[in-house]
Amino acid sequence: MKKNIVRAVAAAALVLLPVSGAMLAVPASAQLGGIVHDPRNYSQNILTAARTLEQINNQIKQLQNQATSLMNEAKNLNSLPTSTLGTLEAQVDQTRQLLAQAEGIAFNVSDIQKGFEARYKGGALTGSAAEMVANAEARWKDSVGAFEDAMKVQAGIVTNMGGTRTSISTIVGASQSATGALQAAQAGNQLLAIQSQQIADLAAVMSAQGRAEMLDAARAAAAEAEGRERFRRFRKGN
Template identity: 60%
Template sequence: MSRTHSAHLLALASATALLASAPADALIVYDPTNYASNVLQAARALEQINNQIRSLQNQATSLLNEGRNLASLPFSSLQALEAQVQQTRTLLTQAERLAYDVRQIDQAFSSRYGTVSASTSNAALVEGARDRWETSVAAFKEALKVQAGVVGNLDGTHSILNALLSRSQSATGALQAAQAGNQLVALQIRQVVDMTAVMAAASRAQAIEAARGATAEAEGRARFARFVKRGPRG
């Protein structure tokens, strides 16, 4: 037997003796069934963790969307619109001589317009005609002022409209879109108010002028009746 072969046998015997003397729990035993069960449990645990992560991500996305939907529109045109409406109302309340008041109009038509007595003096007829003419002039002047005020609102209307359209297109949530839409509706209502004011002022001026013309005809008939009653002078 060679020396090398003898050394190999000696090493093998030593290893066998060490294994025989080692404690039982120091031995490593591979169990395929147990390994497969552990891998399956780890995979299931990982899947649960991934599901929890996805659930948290969905909740975070939902909260972000709710925050966007509840975010208020960082622009308000209501104050400017209210100021423009108030300006138009102020122009209407500045009506001279004959205001937008049912009682005043009724009294004016009872005293200054309508029938004319044939016994009214010439001086009174002239004074009444002058008063009615001045009232008509004032009414047309006020109608022009209202129209000028409404035209002056056009630049502000254009600026507000552009701002609202820009905000509505860039709205990040339902609340911002709704608020932008409401302000656009308010802008349209203000335009309707302006047009109503213009029509009211113009119609008022035309009505006063028509009343003045009718009263002038009544004065003419009264003067003619007085002339016929007195007869021509020789």
């Protein structure tokens, strides 16, 4: 018992050591049951464990961000489930067919040259009286047919408006629910295609209308030239 007391007093004495007339406090290691507890080492271990946990949390967040990024990239690669290409192609084909049905002088350079040579100038205006009558009737048929063709094209384009409206509604709805950049871009491309189809329809109407007006103007000019020829023959006959 006396030995244990002496040891305790000696341990307490080691805690306070004289340094230059002052007392310096030194942390003592607690010993219980043969196990030594160092407070400084324990605190360091706690700090190290906290830092390690923080690093693990940061790594988990990085992995989560990478997973989110991969999911977004996957969405950006999804194609738009809706397409109006078939409808647009059908509308364009319909307009082209209406233009191709043009009677008399068609939308073709060689046909125009042949038609004008045969009925609107040259020998067509200086032939016999029977030839003049036949050519005048052919020119009248060209003009009437051209206006009929223009009206058919206009009617076809008016019919296309219903399909165009449906296509626009479909694509706008699909673009509003687009889940990625690719779907949004494809929706924009389809809207541009619809706009291009409308511009093509407008060009077709203008072409058909212009053809009708030019043929009618050519008919009037040919009739005037033919009238002068008839008058010349009449005066020569007298």
